[in-house]
Amino acid sequence: MQKGKACRSCRKIIEESNTDKCPNCGNNAFTTFWRGYVVVINPENSELAKKMGISAAGKYALHISRWMRLRFP
Numbered sequence: 001m002q003k004g005k006a007c008r009s010c011r012k013i014i015e016e017s018n019t020d021k022c023p024n025c026g027n028n029a030f031t032t033f034w035r036g037y038v039v040v041i042n043p044e045n046s047e048l049a050k051k052m053g054i055s056a057a058g059k060y061a062l063h064i065s066r067w068m069r070l071r072f073p
């Protein structure tokens with residue numbers, strides 16, 4: 001079982017269960033169906049962060065299940 005939930009918009013992983021708004025992008029839609037994660041420390045110096053469109057440090061999910069369907073309901 002994974003710990004935390006991932007923001008459907010920016011993929012940031014939220015580990016506090018009482019948080020219902022993404023501190024990164026303000027979205028309130030999350031999924032617990034995610035796989036793998038990457039920790040971004042320096043988004044300015046990370047090629048991966050640039051590729052994923054990440055601009056803030058944190059923990060981000062690599063794969064989100066039914067990503068397209070959830071993004072365009």
Ligand SMILES: [Zn+2]
Binds near residue numbers: 023026
């Ligand atoms: Zn977000």
